[in-house]
Amino acid sequence: xxxxxxxxxxxxxxxxxxxxxxxxxxxxxxxxxxxxxxxxxxxxxxxxxxxxxxxxxxxxxxxxxxxxxxxxxxxxxxxxxxxxxxxxxxxxxxxxxxxxxxxxxxxxxxxxxxxxxxxxxxxxxxxxxxxxxxxxxxxxxxxxxxxxxxxxxxxxxxxxxxxxxxxxxxxxxxxxxxxxxxxxxxxxxxxxxxxxxxxxxxxxxxxxxxxxxxxxxxxxxxxxxxxxxxxxxxxxxxxxxxxxxxxxxxxxxxxxxxxxxxxxxxxxxxxxxxxxxxxxxxxxxxxxxxxxxxxxxxxxxxxxxxxxxxxxxxxxxxxxxxxxxxxxxxxxxxxxxxxxxxxxxxxxxxxxxxxxxxxxxxxxxxxxxxxxxxxxxxxxxxxxxxxxxxxxxxxxxxxxxxxxxxxxxx
Numbered sequence: 389x390x391x392x393x394x395x396x397x398x399x400x401x402x403x404x405x406x407x408x409x410x411x412x413x414x415x416x417x418x419x420x421x422x423x424x425x426x427x428x429x430x431x432x433x434x435x436x437x438x439x440x441x442x443x444x445x446x447x448x449x450x451x452x453x454x455x456x457x458x459x460x461x462x463x464x465x466x467x468x469x470x471x472x473x474x475x476x477x478x479x480x481x482x483x484x485x486x487x488x489x490x491x492x493x494x495x496x497x498x499x500x501x502x503x504x505x506x507x508x509x510x511x512x513x514x515x516x517x518x519x520x521x522x523x524x525x526x527x528x529x530x531x532x533x534x535x536x537x538x539x540x541x542x543x544x545x546x547x548x549x550x551x552x553x554x555x556x557x558x559x560x561x562x563x564x565x566x567x568x569x570x571x572x573x574x575x576x577x578x579x580x581x582x583x584x585x586x587x588x589x590x591x592x593x594x595x596x597x598x599x600x601x602x603x604x605x606x607x608x609x610x611x612x613x614x615x616x617x618x619x620x621x622x623x624x625x626x627x628x629x630x631x632x633x634x635x636x637x638x639x640x641x642x643x644x645x646x647x648x649x650x651x652x653x654x655x656x657x658x659x660x661x662x663x664x665x666x667x668x669x670x671x672x673x674x675x676x677x678x679x680x681x682x683x684x685x686x687x688x689x690x691x692x693x694x695x696x697x698x699x700x701x702x703x704x705x706x707x708x709x710x711x712x713x714x715x716x717x718x719x720x721x722x723x724x725x726x727x728x729x730x731x732x733x734x735x736x737x738x739x740x741x742x743x744x745x746x747x748x749x750x751x752x753x754x755x756x757x758x759x760x761x762x763x764x765x766x767x768x769x770x771x772x773x774x775x776x777x778x779x780x781x782x783x784x785x786x787x788x789x790x791x792x793x794x795x796x797x798x
């Protein structure tokens with residue numbers, strides 16, 4: 389049985405680079421058919437964008453700018469060369485950001501990442517990513533079926549029913565956040581039920597710190613990380629070598645200096661910028677706000693594409709909590725709905741191997757009813773639960789920070 393999804397994964401780096409940059413002018417030409425890309429890229433000659441240096445001269449498009457662009461030019465900010473009805477599904481993610489799904493097989497490029505995680509033809513996969521409004525469930529579902537797996541579209545939550553599914557259908561693989569995998573395993577152990585059929589996992593959407601990795605491994609599950617977004621699909625994936633994450637085929641990944649868009653030297657930490665070769669939904673230098681760094685050399689697993697160290701934090705204040713992005717604009721919306729509040733700071737931590745968040749709010753009132761009302765608003769705006777602390781006015785630093793990621797991954 390092959391250890392690789394296809395021969396493209398093991399071609400020489402020079403061949404891959406030549407292939408991608410030979411194809412890049414056609415991608416740029418397709419993109420500028422869309423008015424949003426034409427306005428963003430300016431008077432670019434697609435034929436001249438055929439090298440790393442030429443690509444680096446193009447402006448980055450910040451993911452954080454997408455909500456405003458889409459609001460100004462609905463539904464997709466003028467960034468699609470094809471009409472919306474040419475796509476198979478349409479989604480929304482927090483922001484809000486609206487995303488289309490192509491009609492082609494494995495439209496999100498997750499199959500090779502799942503293959504690297506040990507998913508194989510005939511495996512039954514419990515997919516716990518959401519199928520409701522957001523694309524997460526379909527991103528993993530389409531990739532698993534492209535590998536030849538049978539998928540249980542479970543979605544998140546409903547733990548007792550999920551345990552029924554596991555005992556009856558006996559999935560061998562899990563797809564979802566690492567946090568929810570732990571919840572399922574803990575619930576099974578507490579109830580005296582078996583989840584022993586699950587022996588492999590592809591996890592994404594939340595931090596997977598070494599302590600949780602060790603716990604999942606000790607419980608007999610071989611889990612691998614996927615680096616994916618709702619806009620791009622799979623960007624990079626962990627392999628059996630366990631040395632960083634290998635960049636997907638049909639992706640050009642740059643590490644740039646945050647705020648400048650200039651590529652940094654190999655090994656230096658910077659912001660992830662991605663160009664993806666999907667002519668239906670092209671992305672040209674999309675800056676994700678994630679920090680990472682390129683690892684030297686090639687993976688011992690035989691895959692020859694660029695490796696990155698994985699997620700190393702955020703280049704801006706937008707952060708991911710339990711697989712959902714939380715943005716400064718959302719914190720401001722909570723404040724607008726409660727004018728009795730002053731300065732706000734959302735602090736994100738870890739509690740028992742799960743993400744947790746606390747909104748610290750300055751206020752002249754310390755009424756528990758106000759704190760409860762603010763907590764309800766926080767949940768309505770972010771779709772996530774969080775605690776609320778009411779503080780005396782002048783308590784929080786006057787440094788402009790509204791989201792503080794205080795999580796430790798050591």
